Amino acid sequence: MAELDNLEYFLKFPKQGFCYNQIDDNDFVFVVNEKKVPVILLFGWAGCKDKYLAKYSEIYERKGLITLRYIAPVKCLFWKRYQMITIAENLVKFLIDLNFDNNPIIVHCFSNGGAFMYQNFSLALNKSPKPLQIKGVIFDSAPGRRRIISLYRAISAILQGNVFYNVFMSFIMTMFLSTIWIYEVISNCINPRPNFQSNPLENLKYEKNKWPQLFIYSKNDNLIPHTDIEYFADFRKKMGVDVTTICYDTSLHVKHLPENRQSYMKSVYNFINKCLNGKN
Template sequence: MFASRRLLPKIAKSTSSTSSAVISTCIQKRNYFTRHVPEPKMMIHLSKSQDVTVDSIVLSDSHHDEKKPVILMVGWAGANPKHIDKYIKVYNDEGYRVVSLCPPCYHYSIPNSRVGFYMSPLFRAIDAKPGDFRSFAKCPIIVHSFSMNGVRGLISFWKWTEAEEKPQLRERIKGIIFDSAPSRPYGKQDATAMVISTPPIDAFERWISEQTRISVLTWFLNLRAYLQIPLLTMVPFLRSFVSIYYYLQTHIALPRDQLYLYSKADTMIKAKHVEKFIEKQKEKGNSVTAIDFVDSEHVAHIRTHPKDYRTACLNFVRHVEASYK
């Protein structure tokens, strides 16, 4: 794979009748032997009662409650911003501000701090390229994380706080919602997520199908697991060095209030792994709410059970809001 040059994102102010203030990026012209991988971008979504222009994102005290939580959404592998509009609407309709980020490429490895850097303006409450976050300075942050790509985003933010020596910023997270996560994906699940979230190299796109890419990656990941499992069984502490699931369990101090939304019918993640993770969090003394939707597919719980999903999310956010007022 040849490295491609990337252009820095440009800021474009936009006024729209919708509830989102969207920051657009320039599109890079692709070369034959390269592939275009967009940089992650933050998007600020305001409720309908608020002005939605980028210029007015810094709101006066009379326009918003500084103690009202802001929801940080971290999308699943291959998610497009429009895919999470229905989730944003759940919170915007109740007057909550939402900041969203869809990390573009999923990978099975422990992430670096790159995505965490793109998330950091919200936590630092600064005026940055994605927007002006100064009005979010005192807001509790509730993370709504989708699938294992969302987990990678959370880990990446932890890594960024370590690199920048700003661990106090983690304390701004007062609650977390896991949708269809965390779990230990198997070879095919990891391969599928990697392929659907990473565009193919232009030169090979005509001859190598998406299914072929998934098959090759599945073979590689299954071989990797076959070689690793005996070693990890004998030396358990090594698990967190190769598994996102175990890294989250052992290296990330999650907030006290946690909500898990999952389903036994999910073919991308195993419910038993979510449930084992939940038990570990309960052993740590955290306040955990878990809902098994039973028959809904991966990150599709809101489509199968819209009322129950909406109620669970809003009750959780209101509980966190009441706890920190």
């Protein structure tokens, strides 16, 4: 664990002597350059705890890949979103300082919180002094349209606790944040700020980067409807992006790994292998 401008990140390297072509219970191997080991950036959902995100990084670490986990603070995702620009720029600088500019990098982002982090990371890449070798992006339960009911449910999931306190505070915070959203829309119409984009689904639709994208989602997601993700994936596909989709029937929001472990792991491994062997 370390700090990135007072924000926590978790970086893990393969153990010394790790054999990259070892076979485990999944019979899947990556053939990699040991001097340029792939790096997986995991951007957590709003309110995510690292112990939960670590369960996802573990499926990459067991294959000998480098992982960096980062969860943007809730305040930056909901009402101080302008700070995400600086966070993303510092993250890009940090990766360069680690000499990861020659390593293949794949982003795995969760829910709209992770997608928003990725959106700012993508913008920060345009101002990077050195290009990073981004090879692909995995969207887990994202991106989705901004809806008041989805916002309420997300806040409720973060707060947890006593049901009466939860309902009251979730309602108050939803109204407060909805007001901020409306203000941002009006303010940006009057005085456009190209580097400040707070709507992941609408803004990422037109992202100029066209590396492959994998979408993992479910018809049973109660926060982000599967139709939102399918609309976005189809839009990106029409933009010329190599798109892969995995849709489950029953798993809940950001719960696809624990409920569909084998097929989930197979899907991400196949996607990463395609990205590492592609020409993007």
